[in-house]
Amino acid sequence: MATDGFRRRREPVARALSRVLPGDVLWFAETAEPVFALTFDDGPHPGTTPQLLDVLRRHGARATFFLIGERVAAHGELVGRIVAEGHEIANHLMRDERSVLVPGDRFRRDLAEVNQLLTRYGTVRWFRPGSGFYTPRMLRSAAGLGLRAVLGTLVAAHTGGPGDEAIAGDLLAAIRPGSIVVLHEGTARRSGVAATTEELLMALAAQGLRAVTVSELVEG
Template identity: 70%
Template sequence: MDNVFLRWREPATRLLSRALPGDVLWYIETERPVFALTFDDGPHPETTPGLLEVLREHGAKATFFLVGERVRANPRVVEQIVAEGHEVANHLMRDERSVLVPDEQFERELAETSRLLEAYGPVRWFRPGSGFYKPQMLRTAAEQGLRAVLGTLVAGNTGGPGDGAIAGGLAASVRAGSIVVLHEGTEKRRGVVATTDELLSASGLTAVSVSTLVG
């Protein structure tokens, strides 16, 4: 299943989270039948409304890690995300590998993205682009009141035939306390809507925001 490019069982995730430096949220130990559902790289006028409709149908909530330049371009979509009770979080200004961005630029653009998002609601979390980070990035984020969130299960729709297998693989692996990362934000990822629908139907767990999972 090529489209699921990270698929860790919970014990492996625990070991990995202890081995890597820094305060990064990968999962939560809980007995509640819930997992955090997160979406990267939005908002997008085609993919995001479809996701909101599916979430509404399932009574699910999610955290949307939004890209600053796309927030500027699609303010009404962000308004809809928040109006329907979902959480917004910081995914930097552009869809790129944050670890390659110079430290001063990272600091400036992290703050800029938060300022854009704070017009819609509180911002607690950030996710580095492509999931890679340096300790300095975590220190900078902490100074700005943000904590890094990665994930237990990560998948990306590509628009190819493999998209149809993503939800089944995720549903078989997700556990209470998992953090699932899906990707939207481009037309070729529009299959994420069907993936989300199938995952929510098959997982046997309730999807919540990161803040609700932590709380």
């Protein structure tokens, strides 16, 4: 999901959107457990993914990585590490672009190609369209591959600017059990995502909240 800065969707807004917008799209999960789903878009990348994995390991946290196909092909060893360390992989299409602008036939081909790349490493259940916009056609193509769309309750992206330092605090004010948090890696200017993730996990652990994968969230 390509985005700049911070966008917040509280759960009531996400619920309203899920009722109004067409299709089977996961925005949040109803749960009584003290858990939230932590997700990362746009990897893998040697400048961000290893640092994120180190942070997650230190905190005993799990996450879902929505991976870009051309980066999977270039950095397969990082995909292998993601899976080996207990995290979940998911389909974020072939390139970092707005999926809604991609012609339907190419969207279907790209989605299938990325699925083929990822299933070498593990099961793939989820996809997230680039930039977070979708159409019923895209959802039908995904369903044909056994994929369900996941957007999120809270979305933030590092830009390399001074505003990055406020991201963790903004997110902490809104994360609740059942939230799906979307962060972004995959480029050098987003290297601050590891520090933000560390700050989030430390503060949320003090509140009794722990990070899980999307699959663990919906199955819990």
